[in-house]
Amino acid sequence: MTSIEKILQNNKKWVADRNARDPEFFQKLATGQQPRYLFIGCSDSRVPASGITGTGPGEMFVHRNIANLVVPADMNLLSVLQYAVEVLGVQDIMVVGHYGCGGVKAAAANKQYGLIDNWLVNIRDVVRLHETELLRIRDEEKRHRRLVELNVMEQVRNLGKTNIIQNAVRNNNNVRLHGLVYDIADGVLKDLKVDTEQLIHDLGPIYGTEAVLPEEVDSASYEGPEHDPAETE
Numbered sequence: 001m002t003s004i005e006k007i008l009q010n011n012k013k014w015v016a017d018r019n020a021r022d023p024e025f026f027q028k029l030a031t032g033q034q035p036r037y038l039f040i041g042c043s044d045s046r047v048p049a050s051g052i053t054g055t056g057p058g059e060m061f062v063h064r065n066i067a068n069l070v071v072p073a074d075m076n077l078l079s080v081l082q083y084a085v086e087v088l089g090v091q092d093i094m095v096v097g098h099y100g101c102g103g104v105k106a107a108a109a110n111k112q113y114g115l116i117d118n119w120l121v122n123i124r125d126v127v128r129l130h131e132t133e134l135l136r137i138r139d140e141e142k143r144h145r146r147l148v149e150l151n152v153m154e155q156v157r158n159l160g161k162t163n164i165i166q167n168a169v170r171n172n173n174n175v176r177l178h179g180l181v182y183d184i185a186d187g188v189l190k191d192l193k194v195d196t197e198q199l200i201h202d203l204g205p206i207y208g209t210e211a212v213l214p215e216e217v218d219s220a221s222y223e224g225p226e227h228d229p230a231e232t233e
Contacts, residue, residue: 035061038084040077040155041096042068042103046184049096053189061090067103067151068095069122070158082164085175093159093175096189097152098182099145108147123147126154149192152179156194161207169200 001009018025037060039049049055049062063080070077084090097104106113107123127134130150137143156179159165168175177199179192 029058033058033061033088035059035084035088036091037061038063038081038090038093039096040064040068040070040094042066042098042101044098044101047096047098047182052182052187061088066116066119067101067107067123068097068155069119069151070095070155070162071122072158072161078162078164081159081162085164085168085173091175092178094178094180095152095155095159096180096182097148097155098184099148100184101148101151104148104151105144108144123151126151129154149179149181152181153192153194155179156196157199157203160196160199160203165200166208 015026035058037053037055039053039060039062041047041049041062041064043064043066049064050057050060053060061080061084063077065074065077072078081093084093103116103120104123106116107120108127113120127147130147133150134143134147137146156177159177165175165177177194177196179194181190181192182188183190
C-alpha cells in the first residue's frame, strides 16, 4: 500500500464511522460553517489543532505557519483573520504556540538557515524586546520555553494592532484574544492569560485608527507629488 492509498483508506474508514454515528453529519456540514474559534498555530505536525482542543469539523477556523506568527504584512493571515471576524463571526481567537518549537529554537541560534531566516526575524524581534529577561535565564531549555511563551504573547499583541481587531472592538464585537502554549510532552494546553482589554487599551494611543470615508478626505490636506499641467499638454 502506498502512502496516499493509506490516506484514502483512512478517509473511507472515517466517513463510515461518522455516518454510523450520525447519518446526516455531512449533509449538515455542507450547509455552511459557523465556527466559534480561530486557531492560529504552528505548522508542526505534532500539534493537531482539532485534536488538542477537542473540537470537531465546523467548530474551529484554522491558520497555521512556522512558529505561529502574526505578521502585519502577511496577507494570508490577515485575510483569514478578517474573514473569521467579519464574516464568520468567531468569538475567540487563539494564538497557540508549543514548547520545543523548531522555529523558535532556530531564531534563538546564531546560525543561518536560508530563506526561512527572513521569517525568523519576527521571532528575533521578540528576543530583542525581552533580551534582559531572557539573559537572566541560565538554563537553555528553560530560556527556550520562556521564549515560546513570550513569542505567543507578542503575536497576540500583534493581533491587537490590526485594524480588523480595532474595528471589532470599536463596533462592540465581543471577540476575545487568547495566548496558549501546548506542551507536547504531556498534551496539556497552558493559558498565558493575556489581558485582552488591557492590551487593546495600551495599544490604542499608538495603533488605534479609524476608517476614513472617501467624502471625509480633505483633498487640500493631501501632500502628494506636485503635478505640472504642462506635462499633460
